[in-house]
Amino acid sequence: MPAPWTAIAPILLLIASNVFMTFAWYGQLKVEHRPLWLIVLIGWGIAFFEYCLAVPANRLGRAVYAPAELKAMQEVITLTVFAVFSVTWLGERLTANHVVGFGLIAAGAFVVFKGPF
Numbered sequence: 001m002p003a004p005w006t007a008i009a010p011i012l013l014l015i016a017s018n019v020f021m022t023f024a025w026y027g028q029l030k031v032e033h034r035p036l037w038l039i040v041l042i043g044w045g046i047a048f049f050e051y052c053l054a055v056p057a058n059r060l061g062r063a064v065y066a067p068a069e070l071k072a073m074q075e076v077i078t079l080t081v082f083a084v085f086s087v088t089w090l091g092e093r094l095t096a097n098h099v100v101g102f103g104l105i106a107a108g109a110f111v112v113f114k115g116p117f
Contacts, residue, residue, distance in 0.1 A: 010061030014074055017053035018081040020046055026082070029090060072109035079105060 024046035028039045061070045079102045086092040 006060065007064045010057045010065065010070070011073065011077070013053050013057030013060070014077050015081065017050045017057060018074075018077050019085075020050035020053065021078070022081050022085045023089075024050060026085065027089065068112050072112040076106050076109045 024043045027046070028034075028043060031039065058067075058070055061073075065073070083094055083098070083102065087094055
């Protein structure tokens with residue numbers, strides 16, 4: 001049986017990488033007074049750190065999780081980080097349809113982890 005940290009480390013790395021990814025992709029929505037080329041370069045710079053965390057997360061995670069499980073986990077983490085980001089950074093409201101939609105995606109991840117049928 002693998003050490004507990006080998007199961008937890010990929011999750012923590014994926015959470016951290018998703019924070020960078022969310023800022024790289026959506027953080028610029030609050031910045032309207034900069035040229036698009038600059039926003040793209042800044043986004044690439046932020047995404048570099050996301051990639052530096054996501055690749056090791058998947059490499060380490062492969063020892064414990066199947067690739068489909070890693071992807072399902074990634075999607076749930078992405079939506080969770082995005083929901084928090086959307087409310088706190090962008091000032092958006094989280095509505096019932098968002099919660100239901102995200103919940104359905106999480107249910108899909110649950111099915112991936114509970115297979116095969």
